[in-house]
Amino acid sequence: MQFKHPEVFYFLLLLLIPILVHLFQLQKFKKVAFTNVSFLKKISLETRKSSRLKKWLILSTRLLGLLALLFTFSQPYFSSKKVEEKNHNFVYLDNSMSLNTNGSNGNKLRIATQELIENSSELDEYTLLTNDEIYRDLTKKEFEELLKNVPFSSKKGNLEQKLLEIESQKNTKSKTLYKNILISDFQYFTKNKNTKFTNVNSAFSLVKLKNSQQNNVSIDSMFISNNTADEINISFVIKNQGGEKKDIPVALYDDENLINKRSFSIEKDNAKNIEFSIPKTTNFKGKIQITFDDIFLFDNTFFFSINSQQKTQILSIGNDSDFLSRIFTQESFDFSSSSLQNVNYNTIPEQQLIVLNQLKNIPSVLQNSLVQFLKEGGHLLIIPDKELNISSYNTFFRLFANGSINEVRKDSLKITKINFDHPLYTNVFSKRVSNFQFPSVAYQFTNTLQGDQIxxxxxxxxxxxxxxxPYSEVYWFSSPLDSKTTNFTNSPLIVPTIFNIGQRSLEVSKPFYTLQEENTIEINKKIKKDEILTISNEAESFIPLQQSYPNKVKLTTKEKPILPGFYKISLKEQALETIAYNISKEESSLDFYSTNELTKVNENFKVYDSIEELFTEINQKNEVQWLWKLFLAIAIVSLLLEILILKFFRT
Structure with missing residues (x-):
């Protein structure tokens, strides 16, 4: 038994009052002898005994009544917690797109929110966490209103991050009991299930929202497979999870206009490429859509855009090299070359890439211009000359990098290793080649320059x-690229290497971007200092993080936008480009933690079959059985007994 107001028991001293009154009334009788009243003596003795019994009964009822009243005002109760302790429920509700599917009773997220509303207690406080927001210190009514309007989110739920967020919230409240609740389908995006959720020591209650089917067809990605003067070939990767599927309709749209339609079949747990051809165009707002009733519907539509291609501005300073002009074609690049003596320094800030092609010396004027060029976001490719001035180059390197050139070695070496993970070779190789024809060099410059080997x-x-x-991308060949020094210029590897260095110097817009990931977009546009670019569509508009350079603007997006579809990049009212965003393909995964795997991941996890089961247990543990009514009834009964004794007990 516990008491809400135990301080009331200080008034137990009041029980002395009826005791003192009773003692005061217990007067002793005097013995008076008479010769002929023996019969009266016997009556007097019996009366004294009855009167004393009556007084003891009255004292007992009064003490019992007062004691019962004290217990009544102290408010006794039975409960597993103290009544002044509030229960605060931290509820993480996964609202990712993988919950936007139907279970046996309807949409899984909507059913979960309804069960939370029906089973949560009016007496508790709540903190609601979703993949996007944290709502703190909510009453039951506020909790209900938020649950009714929880939107689906394109942001992936990170379980370990949510656990740590809950842990960090529990340091501001006193006299509070905590319940940590995770409600999710517990989808995982990698094959590593062995996450230990380190630094998480509190107990967590988990409710797993189960899927009713294990079949899904999704549009995984797209790429331009061929780009000719007249048409563009676009390939889409369709991924199948589950059994074989036949005659699935697929349609290609330009905005809302149907361009092409066909059907396809796909084998069990397989992927398939589907190719469409579209006319060469300057602005294609593409949408591909498959019609199939499976577990996820959000991944049956895929958005992409094709804009008029921006040309990368490239200036080569130094010797003329035929291989550069052959790779940097006029279709994709605005390429020009100049000797060191004829360089127009005013044009350097307008470039995206500068190639130092076999210069023997780098004059200080050029060094300063190039460092400023790097600071403003430009990129640099350095091809040394076999007779270069090491001191001049090292002076230049010290302006922006660590390390230096040491010496030239006339050793014949083969080029044998490619860093396939470097961004230069993204989507270049279908597999990691190990048996290609190795090019070689006659001599090279050793150095201590710091950076990734490509x-x-x-x-x-x-x-x-x-x-x-700290500024931009600088590429360094340790050997000249003339025919007398190396046969690398005749190797198939030179084309994707040099071409991608040029392409990466201006981050032209990709056919599509992924929501909630960091995306970089460069717009070949010179803007004024007080001008800003915006990204918008019919539903939302926002100003992205942006950096202005002399000849371009670099945009970075991550948290926004939040919805898939087409967006315009605009300067005031002028639309500069159209870009497309899609939900992460990881949301289409049908890989989920099982109940057994969840309990093995962390010993503090306890898994429940339903939200109702979990909250029934919580409410039972927090139930308070008040006893003050019982003691009030005892006090009333004691008073009635006293009245009856006084009225009917004759002495």
Missing amino acids: ISYENNRAFLQEISN
Whole structure:
């Protein structure tokens, strides 16, 4: 038994009052002797005994009544917690797109919110966490209103992050009991199920929302497979999870206009490429859509855009090299070359990439211009001359990087290693080639320059590396690229390497971007200092993080936008470009933690079959059985007994 107001028991001293009154009334009788009243003596003795019994009964009822009243005002109760302790429920409700599917009773997220509303207690406080927001210190009514309007989110739920967020919230309240609740389908996006959720020591109650089917067809990605003067071939990767599926309709739209329609079949747990051809165009707002009733419907539509291609501005300073002009074609690049003596320094800030092609010296004027160019976001490719001035180059490197050139070595070495994970080679190789025809070099410059190796010699030294610096991308070949020094210019590897260095110098808009991931877009547009670019569609508009350079604007998006579809990049009222966003393909995964796996992940996890079962247990543990009515009844009964004794007990 516990008491809400135990301080009331200080008034137990009041029980002395009826005791003192009783003692005061217990007067002793005097013995008076008479000769002929023996019969009266016997009556007097009996009366004294009855009177004393009556007084003891009255004292007992009064003490019992007062004691019962004290217990009544102290408000006794039975409960597993103290009554002044509030129960605060931290509820993480996964509202990712994978919950936007139907279970046996309807949409899984909507059913979960309804069960939370029906089973949560009026007496508790709540903190609601979703994939996007945290709502703190809610009453039951506020909790209900938020649950009714929880939207689906394109942001992936990170279970470990949510656990740590809940842990960090529990340090501001006193006299509070906590219940940590996770409600999710517990989808995982990698094959590593062995996450231990370190630094999480509190007990967590988990409710797993189960899927009723295990079949899904999704549009995984798209790419431009061929780009000719007249048409563009677009390939879409369709992914199937589950059994074989036949005759699935697929349609291609330009905005809302149907361009092409066909059907396809796909094997069990397989992927398939579907190709469409579209006319060469400057602005294609593409949408591909499959019609199939499966577990997820959000991944049956895929958005992409094709804009008029922006040309990368490239200036080569130094010797003329035929291979550069052959790779940097006029279709994709605005390429020009100049000797060192004829450089127009005013044009350097307008470039995206500058190639130092076999310069023997780098004059200080050019060095300063190039460093400023790097600081403003430009990129640099350095191809050394076999007779370069090491001191001049090292002076230049010290302006922006760590390390230096040491010496030239006339060793014949083969180029044998490719860093396939470097961004230069993204989507270049279908597999990691190990048996290609190795090019070789006659001599090379050893150095201590810091940075990632892109192509390496057989002795593990870098042939091409990206030099680390705080400004931009700087590429360094450790060997000249003339025909007398190396046959690398005749290798198939030179084309994707040099071409992608040029392409990466201006981050032209991709056919599509993924929501809630960090995306970088560069617009080849010179804007004034007080001007800003906006991204918008019919539903939302926002100003992205942006950096202005002399000849371009670099945009970065992550938290916004939140909805898939087409968006315009605009300067005031002028639309510059159309881009497309899609939900992450990871949301289409049908890989989920099982109940047994969840309990093995962390010993503090307890899994419940339903939200109702969980909250029934919570409410039972928090139930308070008040006893003050019982003690009030005892006090009333004691008073009635006293009245009856006084009225009917004759002495």
